[in-house]
Amino acid sequence: MLENAYIMVAIILIINVVYVSLYTLRMILTLKGRQYIAAFISMFEIVVYVIGLGLVLDNLDQIQNIVAYALGFGIGVVVGSKIEEKLALGYITVNVISTDPNLEFTRKLRDKGYGVTSWFAYGMDGDRLAMQILTPRKYELKLYETIKTIDPKAFIISYEPKQINGGFWVKQVRKGILGKKNKPVEYKPEE
Structure with missing residues (x-):
């Protein structure tokens, strides 16, 4: 399944969107003084991060993977901000x-x-x-x-x-x- 370039790009994109969304949410929760929830989220965040980064590093010769990683990062910032906006903490x-x-x-x-x-x-x-x-x-x-x-x-x-x-x-x-x-x-x- 990971042999297909399109599937690999989609997986990397989705993983990074999830990772950066969790990262953004964790940072906001930390700033709001909710460190225990932030710590719990960080456990999932780091697992997703390691998997996504591993996929990219294993395939550095594939430029589309790097582009998907970068694009997922940008989309993740927006998605994380929207989630926080909906939660409206504080x-x-x-x-x-x-x-x-x-x-x-x-x-x-x-x-x-x-x-x-x-x-x-x-x-x-x-x-x-x-x-x-x-x-x-x-x-x-x-x-x-x-x-x-x-x-x-x-x-x-x-x-x-x-x-x-x-x-x-x-x-x-x-x-x-x-x-x-x-x-x-x-x-x-x-x-």
């Missing part, structure tokens, strides 16, 4: 500056279950409402849509926090409340 912090300093904006977001800290600000053209919102990445696009519906002119910037500690909202998210209902998340003091 949280994002979204800073919003609204042109309308009305606190109704904050209430509407809280009614959707988002944790919002807000304060009044002053911009070049007058009063503003500044907000900081923490949300799981899987709700990121939904949050942007909600913000744009409330204030299409809102300035939005987001980033991924490195560490999160404390706050009642984080406990509510871990319990799975956000996204299940459109009721406000009630504050429950720590006991």
Whole structure:
């Protein structure tokens, strides 16, 4: 079966797509602090890598194998990134500056279950409402849509926090409340 050049190219391509996808996923999991899952994935990753590289090194005189290996590497980066995008691991912090300093904006977001800290600000053209919102990445696009519906002119910037500690909202998210209902998340003091 490995005698056929087309089959060899296909196998090398698929092996490298799988290898680099696993590699990308492992790196992302490591960066997100999920080292045990990353270590488990790395066991499969290295087996796939050794098999794929072995096939190429055994057939270095076949340029199509090297091309398949390189092409599989590039495709694997894209596939791995798409997998991570679908998993949407972690949280994002979204800073919003609204042109309308009305606190109704904050209430509407809280009614959707988002944790919002807000304060009044002053911009070049007058009063503003500044907000900081923490949300799981899987709700990121939904949050942007909600913000744009409330204030299409809102300035939005987001980033991924490195560490999160404390706050009642984080406990509510871990319990799975956000996204299940459109009721406000009630504050429950720590006991």
